[in-house]
Amino acid sequence: MKTVLFCQNPYAFGILKPIMEVLKEKNFSYLWFVRKTIQKQFPFQNEPFTSDMKEVKEFKSDVIFVPGNEVPYYLRGLKVQIFHGLAGEKKGHFRIRHYFDLYLTQGPYFTKKFLELKQKFKNFEVLETGWPKLDIYGEELHKYNVIKKELLLKFKAKIIVLYAPTFSPSLTSASFLIEEFKELSKNRKYLILIKFHDLMAVELIEEYKQLAKSTANIIFEEERNIIKFLLMADIMVSDTSSVVYEFLLLNKPVITFKSNSKNILWDNSNEYKNLSSKIESNLKADNFKEKRLKIAQQYHPYNDGKSALRMVEASLKYITKNGVPEKRKLSFLRKLKIHKIFGKY
Known part of the structure; x- marks a missing residue:
């Protein structure tokens, strides 16, 4: 089976890496497509990759x-x-853009909705596999324990607080919480890790970098692997970011500010204040522990570390049964959009 691992944004690297490892184990050939603008950020420079769409097409x-x-x-x-x-x-998570033949979903919540959409559009299949980025939760849950211990010793702290907001200008809390983090940092039992999305506004990145430079117990993390920090953190602060769900699956407390989620099963505030007291109360009482389990059951009930394997096997089974599609039928406007993004070949 010849496979393309398709990357338009840096976040794709960590999602696709477990799939690459499965392909290696099965001796399947693969090629990474990495958009030219993110090529320098690509962490697997010794792997086969290209930014040339013509080369991807010729890979067949x-x-x-x-x-x-x-x-x-x-x-x-x-x-x-x-x-x-x-x-x-x-916005757009359940939008059908008609580019895909197969949707591999993370858990029952997503599967149910995509199966409903399948009945409506009748031009794709849906299978539930789990999400490869979270395979590490099943395989190496304690991978960073030693690093965490060393960090806490170095900074003479007891608790790691992770701040991971969304980049979306209309939803991010980063513009409003900097004073709250200054206040929180006065309590030296906390080590605060700031982890921003690649697309966060440059001025906010610089503002928080300066805060980290001037504050002994705040670190601005530039390593792209957010999973590392999710595993190390004791509590997370965020807003309307999908990383909230990734952290909840570890059954650790989350605090959000002005989240627009329709099903909030964690501590959410509609005001940008009282961060310190909220962290204290969530660490002490953890009143949302049982509710977090509901998220895990619906969003990602897989903790066996084999979601990437299921994805590869599901795809192989599909093409064995149905053959390999030569191309996807699209409307003129959809084709035009693809031409604008990737060129016409």
Whole structure:
């Protein structure tokens, strides 16, 4: 099976890596497509990759795994949507753009909705596999324990607080919480890790970098692997970010500010204040522990570390039964959009 791992944004690297490892184990050939503007950020420089769409087309893939919204219709191969987050309330999460033959969902909440959409559009299949980015939760849950212990010793702290907001200008809390983090940092039992999305506004990135430089117990993290910080943190602060769900699956407390989720099962505030007291109360009482379990059951009930394997096997089974699609039928406007993004081949 010849596979393309399709990357439009840096967040795709961590989602697709577990799939790459499965492909290696099975001796399947693969090629990374990495958009030219993010090529320098690509962490697997010794792996086969290209930014040339012509080269991808000539590769003649059987399967294309896509953790994004678009994929060229003219590429050969089963076009598989594997998603880039768990936030079902985000605009566009359940939008059918007609680029994909197969949707591999993370859990029952997503599966139910995509099965309903399948009945409506009748031009794709849906299977539930779990999400490969979270395979580490089943395989290496304690991978960063030593690093965490060393960090706490170095900073003479007891608790790691992770701040991971969304980048969306209309939803991000980053513009409003900087004073709250200054106040929180006065309590030296906390080590505060700031982890921003790649697309966060440059001025906010610089503002928080300066805060970290001037504050002994705040670190601005630039390493792209957010999973590392999710595993190390004791509590997370965020807003309307899909990373909230990734953290909840670890059964640790979350505090959000002005989240627009329709099903909030954690501590959410509609005012940008009282961060310190909220962290204290959530660490002490953790009143949302039972509710978090409901999120896990519906959003991602898989903790066996084999979601990537299920994705590869589901895709192989599909093409064995149905053959490899040569291209995807699209409307003129959809084709035009693909031409604008990726060129016409």
